[in-house]
Amino acid sequence: xxxxxxxxxxxxxxxxxxxxxxxxxxxxxxxxxxxxxxxxxxxxxxxxxxxxxxxxxxxxxxxxxxxxxxxxxxxxxxxxxxxxxxxxxxxxxxxxxxxxxxxxxxxxxxxxxxxxxxxxxxxxxxxxxxxxxxxxxxxxxxxxxxxxxxxxxxxxxxxxxxxxxxxxxxxxxxxxxxxxxxxxxxxxxxxxxxxxxxxxxxxxxxxxxxxxxxxxxxxxxxxxxxxxxxxxxxxxxxxxxxxxxxxxxxxxxxxxxxxxxxxxxxxxxxxxxxxxxxxxxxxxxxxxxxxxxxxxxxxxxxxxxxxxxxxxxxxxxxxxxxxxxxxxxxxxxxxxxxxxxxxxxxxxxxxxxxxxxxxxxxxxxxxxxxxxxxxxxxxxxxxxxxxxxxxxxxxxxxxxxxxxxxxxxxxxxxxxxxxxxxxxxxxxxxxxxxxxxxxxxxx
Amino acid sequence: xxxxxxxxxxxxxxxxxxxxxxxxxxxxxxxxxxxxxxxxxxxxxxxxxxxxxxxxxxxxxxxxxxxxxxxxxxxxxxxxxxxxxxxxxxxxxxxxxxxxxxxxxxxxxxxxxxxxxxxxxxxxxxxxxxxxxxxxxxxxxxxxxxxxxxxxxxxxxxxxxxxxxxxxxxxxxxxxxxxxxxxxxxxxxxxxxxxxxxxxxxxxxxxxxxxxxxxxxxxxxxxxxxxxxxxxxxxxxxxxxxxxxxxxxxxxxxxxxxxxxxxxxxxxxxxxxxxxxxxxxxxxxxxxxxxxxxxxxxxxxxxxxxxxxxxxxxxxxxxxxxxxxxxxxxxxxxxxxxxxxxxxxxxxxxxxxxxxxxxxxxxxxxxxxxxxxxxxxxxxxxxxxxxxxxxxxxxxxxxxxxxxxxxxxxxxxxxxxxxxxxxxxxxxxxxxxxxxxxxxxxx
Numbered sequence: 001x002x003x004x005x006x007x008x009x010x011x012x013x014x015x016x017x018x019x020x021x022x023x024x025x026x027x028x029x030x031x032x033x034x035x036x037x038x039x040x041x042x043x044x045x046x047x048x049x050x051x052x053x054x055x056x057x058x059x060x061x062x063x064x065x066x067x068x069x070x071x072x073x074x075x076x077x078x079x080x081x082x083x084x085x086x087x088x089x090x091x092x093x094x095x096x097x098x099x100x101x102x103x104x105x106x107x108x109x110x111x112x113x114x115x116x117x118x119x120x121x122x123x124x125x126x127x128x129x130x131x132x133x134x135x136x137x138x139x140x141x142x143x144x145x146x147x148x149x150x151x152x153x154x155x156x157x158x159x160x161x162x163x164x165x166x167x168x169x170x171x172x173x174x175x176x177x178x179x180x181x182x183x184x185x186x187x188x189x190x191x192x193x194x195x196x197x198x199x200x201x202x203x204x205x206x207x208x209x210x211x212x213x214x215x216x217x218x219x220x221x222x223x224x225x226x227x228x229x230x231x232x233x234x235x236x237x238x239x240x241x242x243x244x245x246x247x248x249x250x251x252x253x254x255x256x257x258x259x260x261x262x263x264x265x266x267x268x269x270x271x272x273x274x275x276x277x278x279x280x281x282x283x284x285x286x287x288x289x290x291x292x293x294x295x296x297x298x299x300x301x302x303x304x305x306x307x308x309x310x311x312x313x314x315x316x317x318x319x320x321x322x323x324x325x326x327x328x329x330x331x332x333x334x335x336x337x338x339x340x341x342x343x344x345x346x347x348x349x350x351x352x353x354x355x356x357x358x359x360x361x362x363x364x365x366x367x368x369x370x371x372x373x374x375x376x377x378x379x380x381x382x383x384x385x386x387x388x389x390x391x392x393x394x395x396x397x398x399x400x401x402x403x404x405x406x407x408x409x410x411x412x413x414x415x416x417x418x419x420x421x422x423x424x425x426x427x428x429x430x431x432x433x434x435x436x437x438x439x440x441x442x443x
Numbered sequence: 444x445x446x447x448x449x450x451x452x453x454x455x456x457x458x459x460x461x462x463x464x465x466x467x468x469x470x471x472x473x474x475x476x477x478x479x480x481x482x483x484x485x486x487x488x489x490x491x492x493x494x495x496x497x498x499x500x501x502x503x504x505x506x507x508x509x510x511x512x513x514x515x516x517x518x519x520x521x522x523x524x525x526x527x528x529x530x531x532x533x534x535x536x537x538x539x540x541x542x543x544x545x546x547x548x549x550x551x552x553x554x555x556x557x558x559x560x561x562x563x564x565x566x567x568x569x570x571x572x573x574x575x576x577x578x579x580x581x582x583x584x585x586x587x588x589x590x591x592x593x594x595x596x597x598x599x600x601x602x603x604x605x606x607x608x609x610x611x612x613x614x615x616x617x618x619x620x621x622x623x624x625x626x627x628x629x630x631x632x633x634x635x636x637x638x639x640x641x642x643x644x645x646x647x648x649x650x651x652x653x654x655x656x657x658x659x660x661x662x663x664x665x666x667x668x669x670x671x672x673x674x675x676x677x678x679x680x681x682x683x684x685x686x687x688x689x690x691x692x693x694x695x696x697x698x699x700x701x702x703x704x705x706x707x708x709x710x711x712x713x714x715x716x717x718x719x720x721x722x723x724x725x726x727x728x729x730x731x732x733x734x735x736x737x738x739x740x741x742x743x744x745x746x747x748x749x750x751x752x753x754x755x756x757x758x759x760x761x762x763x764x765x766x767x768x769x770x771x772x773x774x775x776x777x778x779x780x781x782x783x784x785x786x787x788x789x790x791x792x793x794x795x796x797x798x799x800x801x802x803x804x805x806x807x808x809x810x811x812x813x814x815x816x817x818x819x820x821x822x823x824x825x826x827x828x829x830x831x832x833x834x835x836x837x838x839x840x841x842x843x844x845x846x847x848x849x850x851x852x853x854x855x856x857x858x859x860x861x862x863x864x865x866x867x868x869x870x871x872x873x874x875x876x877x878x879x880x881x882x883x884x885x886x
Contacts, residue, residue, distance in 0.1 A: 003730055003731060003734045004728045004729065004730050004765075004768070004769065005728070005729045005730075006726040006727065006728055006729065007689065007692045007693055007696045007726055007727045007728075007729050007775060008693070008696060008725065008726040008727075009693055009694075009695075009696030009697035009698075009699070009700050009726070009727070010693060010697065011603065011690070011693050011694050011697045013603055013604050014604070014684070031684045031849075032652075033649070033847065033849065050652070051604050051606075051651055051652035051653060052604070074846055074847035075847055076683070076684070076847060076848070076849035076850070103684070103686070103849055103850055104818055104819065104847060104848060104849055104850060105847065106820075106845065106846050106847030107819075107820035107821060107844070107845045107846075107847075108820075108845050108846065109846075110846045128839075129842065130646075130839075131646040131649065131839060131840075131842045131843040131846075132649070132842060132843070132846045134646075134647070134649075134650045135649060135650050140650050140651065143606070143608065144606060144651075146609075147606050147607050147608075150607065151601070151607075154597075158594070160454065160456055161456050161457070161494050161495070163494075163586070163587060163590050164590050164593065164594075165586065165590075165876060166589075166659070166676045166858070166876060167876060167877060168659075168674055168876075168877045168878075168879050169612070169659050169661075169674060170625075170636075170661065170673075170674050170879055170884070171884065171885070172884040172885045182613075182627050182628075182629070183627065183628070184625050184626065184627040184636070185625075185626070186625070186673075186884060187663075187665070187881050187882075189884060191884055193613075193627070193636075200876070200877060203573075203574040203577075203886070204577070204876075206476070206574065206575070206577075206578060207577045207578050207583050208494055208583065208587075209475075209493070209494035210494060215658065215659065216609070216611075216612050216658065216659070218612075218613065220630075222630070230613075230629075231611055231612060231613050233609045240519070241457070241474045241519070241546070243546070246450065247454070249450045250450055250451070250452055250453060250454050251452075251454050252450075252452075253450045253451060253452030254452035254453065254454045255452075256452070257452050282451065283449040283450055283451040283452070284449065284450045284452070285447045285448070285449055285450075286447065286448045286449065286450050287446055287447050287448075288446060291446045322447075325447070326447065332450060375547055376547065376550075377549075377550035377551075378550060396571075396573075396574060396885050396886030397574070397886070399572065399574045399575060399886070400574040400575070401550070402549065402550045402551050403517055403549050403550075403551065403552070403553045403574070403575045404476065404517035404518055404519060404547060404548065404549030404550075405519070405547060406474075406476065406519035406546055406547055407519070407546055407547060415609070433608060433609060433610060433611075433643070433647075434610060434611045434643060435611075436611050436613055438630050439630075441613070441614065441615040441629060441632060441634055442614070442615045442839050443646070443839030443840070443842070
């Protein structure tokens with residue numbers, strides 16, 4: 001029938017820009033956005049922002065078939081150009097412009113200057129104008145590195161036999177509770193947004209033994225600090241047939257080692273641009289919570305205060321001390337007090353006041369919380385009752401325990417916090433594309 | 444300091460079960476959950492469910508150091524066993540049990556029989572008892588295939604230069620509107636849950652040229668049908684420097700080809716278990732919307748009704764007709780009426796009543812909606828005004844257009860719908876781990 005056309009699926013990428021060097025001496029066509037124009041008399045330096053690079057171009061009246069005035073920043077173009085070797089250029093080449101087809105032009109100039117080395121503005125303005133400030137070379141490098149992190153995490157976990165899952169973000173209001181949840185009306189029923197995939201990943205341990213999820217979680221915390229986001233991306237894994245909490249920490253240490261090694265290979269350019277050095281390490285120190293409190297008290301020259309809490313300030317002091325003592329930017333804090341951990345945390349047999357759990361601090365900030373969970377049904381119900389909870393509310397969660405679950409545990413890693421530590425940002429918002437905080441719902 | 448231990452990150456997987464064949468004649472240790480016991484006199488057939496397989500084991504009183512009564516379904520164990528070649532077994536081996544360490548026992552038997560060939564129950568019960576029914580071999584194969592799909596999509600898109608992004612799921616209430624959004628209170632402001640990452644992925648085209656996201660989306664649709672979910676996983680991509688809508692369809696066709704080829708290689712066992720055949724195809728037919736309406740009217744022997752809508756029943760008829768005519772289970776419907784597409788859809792130059800857009804139908808069900816978008820600021824604002832919308836509400840979205848965007852387009856693919864079509868399920872809920880529909884908030 002004549003009206004039917006056929007779509008075959010032959011697609012190609014734009015000629016990979018880094019291979020431009022191989023085309024030295026040739027004429028190529030290349031598309032991108034004009035990032036910056038530096039006009040001289042009769043010629044101009046032009047930077048072309050392509051999907052992955054910023055390419056140096058030279059406009060000269062002799063060579064170009066179009067006038068200098070036609071060049072406009074943030075217009076999208078196809079250049080016809082000669083590839084010329086140029087050692088001083090980052091890509092090893094320079095493009096000598098011959099022809100230009102303009103695909104689109106901006107309506108207005110960006111209200112913020114985006115084509116300098118960095119966007120020189122307050123964090124509020126940086127975030128308010130995210131749709132354009134992200135076009136800055138350094139800003140966009142941040143999220144390419146973040147993508148490098150998630151790619152590496154996936155590759156690592158898949159290699160270790162983990163299955164990736166997608167669990168619901170809307171749930172029944174009874175299950176989690178607490179003040180920090182966002183509530184919504186779900187066809188007349190009260191529902192909440194998931195603070196974590198905790199219950200689901202535990203259930204799924206009974207199905208696949210090892211599972212992970214990288215997905216948004218939502219916390220209605222009213223903290224307005226440089227380390228809190230109300231929506232963030234949580235990297236969660238959960239694994240069965242684990243009886244020692246150290247096995248979880250070993251898995252995380254191996255994962256982070258793999259992530260760092262992958263970034264070095266795959267995000268070289270972005271890391272260089274942001275002047276980030278990937279830490280070299282062989283092992284991560286681990287220190288019990290109570291001991292950590294003592295150390296911090298000693299540093300502060302005071303008695304131990306609030307023996308069940310490790311305050312952000314204390315986390316910083318501990319991290320600094322560990323860095324000095326061991327050279328490590330990462331430190332596990334283990335054996336958290338029972339009272340401060342959730343009802344599913346497994347208590348230590350030798351000291352029921354502490355749990356088989358841990359946090360991971362990275363340059364002074366908690367980036368991971370993890371631990372062994374209770375897998376025995378009666379034990380879990382008993383602990384709930386001790387805490388005044390109602391097990392019947394958790395019927396479907398407890399169904400997994402009731403019908404048999406292996407010993408298991410897992411952890412959650414905050415992607416934005418981890419990225420911000422790696423890149424040395426004071427404010428975690430810089431590592432979120434479009435952050436949500438107590439004041440910020442747009443863009 | 445003695446209190447500091449060190450976590451080095453050496454982890455290993457359980458001996459990969461499929462390599463058991465290489466250990467024929469040896470004694471191995473293997474952990475898993477006892478899936479099924481068939482007791483005979485003095486011996487028993489035992490199925491062990493491991494992370495990826497179900498392994499046939501034989502218990503005999505002569506060989507085993509434990510009694511038959513100690514074996515219990517859904518208990519988690521470590522078996523010590525001799526690997527014996529057995530051609531009739533799916534893994535090529537059989538384990539002759541010697542020793543057993545019990546790690547956990549269920550508190551109660553599962554209320555639903557989960558260890559038959561399939562879970563023989565209504566879909567409501569299947570879903571009510573998801574934490575245990577997912578342990579069924581066929582049920583869990585579904586989501587391994589789904590994971591195979593997302594893995595393949597990621598690999599394909601990364602290979603084509605796409606960057607994966609994470610965009611917020613909570614947004615300002617002004618932007619999307621419409622009846623089908625979930626609203627929530629965000630620290631005193633009205634907010635909504637994202638129905639799609641549409642605005643954000645368009646903004647990001649200005650940053651990375653090609654982006655994708657695989658993440659939950661939320662639709663408060665009151666439809667109680669076999670094809671609707673109120674929360675689902677959307678596979679979205681958006682690409683710049685595209686001027687023909689066919690380029691988007693080519694990209695999707697290539698992606699699906701890659702997905703099918705990958706599944707064949709990586710999910711062989713699961714596909715065999717579910718008796719799914721991966722379709723072979725060279726190209727996907729494409730047919731204009733108006734023509735599709737005519738064809739369907741002809742089949743029904745009626746005049747064209749509701750010329751701007753393609754009803755689910757009509758989608759089915761069209762798909763059946765295309766299958767008969769061309770042998771294809773997939774069909775693109777193109778040139779959707781302007782009135783039925785969102786404000787950002789690009790209209791055709793030759794006929795402003797239709798858009799440069801398409802749907803993809805797979806075995807009678809719409810699985811993808813896509814198209815070119817308006818990239819020009821003034822054109823977008825004019826179209827909004829024609830529709831009675833207020834451009835000022837969309838300030839941050841339009842900032843991208845205002846400051847220059849390349850011609851671009853993209854699409855969204857519903858992961859659960861796609862999975863359910865591939866696997867031949869009548870009900871899309873079967874392809875969601877923990878589905879959310881108008882009645883279902885748990886588990």
